[in-house]
Amino acid sequence: MLEDRLGNRLTTASQAARDAYVEGVDHILAATWGAADAFGRAISADPDFALAQAGLARALMYEGDMGSARATLARARELVGGATPREASHVAIFGLLLQGLAGEARAAVRAHVAEYPRDALAAQVCTNIFGLIGMSGEPGREAAQLAYTTHLMSHYGDDWWLLSVHAQALCEVGRLDEAMAVMERSLALNPANANASHFKAHTLYEAGETAAGRAYLATWVQGYDRRALLHGHLNWHRALWALEQGDEAEMWGLFEDGIAPGSGASLPINVLTDSAALLWRAELAGMEVDPSRWTSLSHYALQFFPDPGQSFADIHAALAHAMAGDGAALARIAGAERGFAADLVRPVADAWGAAARQDWQLALDTLAPVMADHARLGGSRAQRDLLELSYVAMLLKLGRGDEAHRTLRTRRPVFAASPPLADYA
Ligand SMILES: [Fe+2]
Structure with missing residues (x-):
């Protein structure tokens, strides 16, 4: 029987199908463009190869084509009866994921990985910032992420993919030297x-x-396909x-090159969260932001995230609605019942509403309790600087400069010397 790159047995007799499958898996693990094409070639070589169908479904999810992903996974389910127990469990995980059953999928991945730790495509579902541990909404999820990758390290050794997601987990708990190494x-x-x-x-x-x-990213992205998953986010x-260095021309150029709605191939959650964060951080830095940018982002949020439920997206949608003056859309999120951290989404949405009205005292008072554990909202530390910088900006607006300085020194010392905030002296 043939095996994948990590030694997992594959139910196919076709070497060409196996090779194309491995190629597709590596595209997903590296977030490079070409996964769907590779899995398609695997299926052409062996139409009965269940895992190639499941891989294609995963690739289609990353392209935001959920309808095709469901149809493709249904085909995998039909075929998996003749495959190994590992492959059947693998296909079942993506079934749960496509049904939106995040908690069940997370439990299924943990059970699967306990038995098949080197099934990277399944293990991957619980890695990354937007993975099932990152978006669990649970207290301590950054430590849980590190525990997860640390456990896998003993099974993978010197593997480029696992090293990269382990380093992510190290970075997010502040172990920067280890992360970089x-x-x-x-x-x-x-x-x-x-x-x-x-x-x-x-x-x-x-x-x-x-x-x-x-300088590093400007060079690295030159070899990265515009259609790939992380182009806009990079x-x-x-x-x-660019914003931190006051280079507005480059900042807006990049905004229009893959960040803003309609300008690239990012997933909707990246378009919404990255755009809202950049526009707001530009406002906090004292830059001029055309109100029409907020309006178009608010419309985008209504189109792709019409109902609360994805808490990390929800706080960014609420910001767009607040700044665009859409009180009804903001109120829907401020009353959110659904979502892995809905209890935190509600006060953040209220704080954005107050900030948009320049009621800085109410904004500060509303945001304050969220600061205790905003990691539950998901996203990276860099992304949640949206909240950290807003909190400090609110203090500055209220003339509480000493407290603003002390807050940065205690919570985000990396910004203490010169945060990208207007009126910070
Ligand atoms: Fe990032």
Whole structure:
């Protein structure tokens, strides 16, 4: 029987199908463009290869084509009866994921990984910032993410993919030197891995290495396909650094090149969250933001996230609605009942409403309790600087400069010397 790159047995007799399948898996693990095409070739070589169908379904999910993903996974389910128990469990995980049963899928991945730790495509579902641990809404999820990748390390060893997601987990708990060392090893093994370059950028951001980070990503993205998963998000990181260095021309150029709605191929959650965060952080830095940008983003949020439920997306949609003056849409999120951290979404939405009205005292009072554990809302530390910088900006608006300085020194010391905030002296 043939095996994949990590030694998992595959129910196919076709070497061509196996090779194309491995190629597709590696595209997903590296967040590079070409997964759907590779899985399609695997299916052409062996139409009865269940895992190739499941892989194609996963690739279609990453392209935002959920309808085709469901149809393709249904085909995998029909075929998997003749496959191994590992393959049947693998297909079942993606079934749960496509049904939106995040908690059940998370439990299924944990059980699957306990038995088949080197099934990377299944294990991957619980890694990354937008993975099932990252979006669990549970207290301590950053530590849980690190525990998960640490456990897998003993099964993978010197593997470029696992090293990259382990380094992400290290970065997010603040173990920056280890994160950078692990990431450099991952990049040495596979320089094309966007999950590695992405979190090398995060590690540089957390270390305050603005100029080095900006130069690194500007070079790295030149070899990265515009259609790939992280193209727009990497431009967001570059735009943040341009903002920090006061380069408005580059910041807006990057915004229009893959961040803003309709400008690239990012998933809707990246379009919404990256756009809202950049526009708001530009406002906080004292830059002029055309109100029409907020209006078009609010419309985009209504189209792709009409109902609350994805808490990390919800706080960004609420910001867009608040700044666009759509009180009804904002009120729907401020009353959110659904979502993994709905209890935190509600006060954040209220705080954005107050901030849009420039009622800074109410905004501060409403946001304050969220600051205790906003990691439950999901997203990276860099993404949740939206909240950290807003909180400090509110203090500045109220003339409480001492408290603003002390807050940054205690909560985000990397920004303490010169945060990208207007009127910080
Ligand atoms: Fe990021």
